[in-house]
Amino acid sequence: xxQLVESGGGLVQAGGSLRLSCAASGSIFSINVMAWYRQAxxxxxxxxxxxxxxxTTNYADSVKGRFTISRDNAKNTVYLQMNSLxxxxxxxxxCRFVAGTSNYWGxxxxxxxxx
Numbered sequence: 593x594x595q596l597v598e599s600g601g602g603l604v605q606a607g608g609s610l611r612l613s614c615a616a617s618g619s620i621f622s623i624n625v626m627a628w629y630r631q632a633x634x635x636x637x638x639x640x641x642x643x644x645x646x647x648t649t650n651y652a653d654s655v656k657g658r659f660t661i662s663r664d665n666a667k668n669t670v671y672l673q674m675n676s677l678x679x680x681x682x683x684x685x686x687c688r689f690v691a692g693t694s695n696y697w698g699x700x701x702x703x704x705x706x707x
Contacts, residue, residue, distance in 0.1 A: 593618050594616055594618040594619065594696050595616070595618060596615070596616050596687050596699075597614070597615050597616075597698065598612060598613065598614045598685065598699065598700065599612070599613050599701065600612040601702045601703045602702075602703070603704045603706060604704070604705055604706070605705070606677060606679055608677050610677065611672070611674070612671065612672040612674070612687075612701060612703075613669060614628075614669065614671075614687030614689075615667065616689060616696070620689065620696070621691060621692075622645075622692055623645065623665070623668065623689050623690070623691045624692070625642055625644050625689070626642070626643050626670035626687070626688075626689055627639060627640075627641065627643070627688045628641050628670070628685055628687055629686045630681075630684065631684050631686070632680075640655055640672070643661045645665075654680070658674065658675050658676045659673065668689075672685070674703070677705045679705050680705075681705050682703060683703060684700040684701065684703075685701050685702075685703050686700045686701075
């Protein structure tokens with residue numbers, strides 16, 4: 593059974609940086625898309641960044657220029673480097689892997705940005 597395990601969340605001051613990681617355990621093949629989502633209190637979950645198997649990346653407008661998504665295919669791991677963090681980046685961050693017709697989500701990691 594495939595599980596996604598996130599790490600790297602925490603409390604940081606505005607302007608600071610965090611690096612999130614999400615690693616898949618279990619047998620998973622041909623991961624097409626690795627992505628990060630976030631959900632702020634009282635708001636819907638939103639897409640933050642995605643990277644497809646060919647390396648193409650997409651970012652939400654709100655994080656362009658500040659966040660960088662990368663992947664290590666050999667380790668089935670995706671990273672999210674978050675710089676110049678703002679209070680509005682606060683939320684629970686989830687990773688998502690799409691492999692063929694299968695869809696996997698992590699349990700979420702809390703990111704809190706203080707003023």
